[in-house]
Amino acid sequence: MSLPKWLVWLGCVMLLLVPAIGGPAATSAALHEPSAGGLLEVKHQVQGNDVLIECFAAQFPFRKGNGGGHINVYVNEQKVTEVYTAAFIVRGLPSGKHVIRLELVYNDGKVTGMTHEFDVDIP
The missing domain is CATH 1.20.5 (Single alpha-helices involved in coiled-coils or other helix-helix interfaces)
Incomplete structure (x- = not known):
């Protein structure tokens, strides 16, 4: 040839x-690559005893099932829920100061390293 x-x-x-x-x-x-260099942007707003939260993480797959991921939500260092959407509400917090921490995790258990923590004051 x-x-x-x-x-x-x-x-x-x-x-x-x-x-x-x-x-x-x-x-x-x-x-499983960190999105946007591992950046997690979070906006939040307190309304009464509720905290409205909106997360932005480029190309992070907020969904259930294979290939998806979720947010572990902690209030005062206690895990309260897993959320599969970028926007959600933490409801019914008692009056006082609270620390909310969000951690993005893939559904297969792999950690992204993307976290965000902020304080809220419930009247």
Whole structure:
């Protein structure tokens, strides 16, 4: 086989192998990379005894099931819930000062390292 034909053949083989090598494995690995350099932006607002929270994490998959992730919500160092949406409400906090900590975690248990903590004062 001449060199040009061999190079064409090698190129075709590589085109066939690239999706097999980089397909699902690459997608799976990309799902567990920290989003936007590990940045988690949070906005919150106190309304009575409730705290309205909105989270922004680029390309983090807020959803149940495989390939998804959730937020572990802690109030005063106690885990109170897991949330699968970027916006949610922490309801019924008693009067006083509270520390809320949010931690983004993949559903398969892998930790993202993205956390955010803030204080609220409930009247």
